[in-house]
Amino acid sequence: MMFDEKLALETLGEAKIQPSSRLVFKRCSLDFVSEEYVGWMNDPEIRKGLVSNQSKETTRQDLEDYIRHLGPRTLQLAILREGSHIGNIKIYGDLELHHGRMEIGYLIGDRTQSNKGFATEAVEAVVGWCFEELLLQKVTSHCFVSNRASARVLEKNGFVLEGTLRDHVLWNGKFKDCRAYGKLAH
Numbered sequence: 001m002m003f004d005e006k007l008a009l010e011t012l013g014e015a016k017i018q019p020s021s022r023l024v025f026k027r028c029s030l031d032f033v034s035e036e037y038v039g040w041m042n043d044p045e046i047r048k049g050l051v052s053n054q055s056k057e058t059t060r061q062d063l064e065d066y067i068r069h070l071g072p073r074t075l076q077l078a079i080l081r082e083g084s085h086i087g088n089i090k091i092y093g094d095l096e097l098h099h100g101r102m103e104i105g106y107l108i109g110d111r112t113q114s115n116k117g118f119a120t121e122a123v124e125a126v127v128g129w130c131f132e133e134l135l136l137q138k139v140t141s142h143c144f145v146s147n148r149a150s151a152r153v154l155e156k157n158g159f160v161l162e163g164t165l166r167d168h169v170l171w172n173g174k175f176k177d178c179r180a181y182g183k184l185a186h
């Protein structure tokens with residue numbers, strides 16, 4: 001079957017992705033906005049990896065507004081390990097979807113769960129689903145040049161470094177370089 005934007009949008013709206021025996025995904029609703037989640041977004045170690053705007057502290061209200069306003073072209077999933085919310089992974093793209101392409105972003109916010117392969121597993125499941133169910137041609141992801149752990153997660157999943165984007169993200173008042181990674185369906 002060929003990629004079809006309308007069908008892909010419908011599939012995104014009904015997504016049920018099962019990652020692995022170690023993890024469970026649930027659609028990230030307001031129920032997942034906890035003190036811990038707010039804490040992750042204000043943890044300097046986490047923040048320095050996030051390419052989204054980090055020019056101010058994140059409040060509970062910010063997270064609630066963000067989740068309330070997620071559009072149909074974004075699927076944000078909570079990553080659960082033994083019933084605990086340990087991080088998030090999202091698939092998103094507005095104009096991108098028109099081209100059979102979407103972007104992924106992820107975080108393991110509970111740092112007691114870092115370096116156990118959970119981000120790698122979450123990315124594997126989401127990317128497999130993007131190719132098999134959305135019939136995307138390409139999945140992309142961007143990370144700061146300094147973010148070696150995130151680059152490893154992508155490389156372990158077969159993403160290819162396509163280039164370095166200079167001064168690509170305004171982060172805390174400074175422009176930072178980003179690495180652009182992509183994986184093709186075939």
Ligand SMILES: CC(C)(COP(=O)(O)OP(=O)(O)OC[C@H]1O[C@@H](n2cnc3c(N)ncnc32)[C@H](O)[C@@H]1OP(=O)(O)O)[C@@H](O)C(=O)NCCC(=O)NCCS
Pocket residue numbers: 045046047048049050051105106107108109113114115116117118119120121142143144147148149150152153
């Ligand atoms: C990046 C992040 C998602 C990784 O999650 P994780 O569950 O710890 O990742 P995994 O365990 O699946 O894999 C991490 C890999 O990076 C490696 N790694 C970790 N820290 C590293 C470092 N400082 N330098 C080089 N490699 C590093 C690990 O050894 C592992 O690779 P390996 O399996 O070859 O040993 C997590 O640290 C995070 O959420 N960071 C903050 C937010 C963020 O940066 N998100 C990504 C935005 S692009």
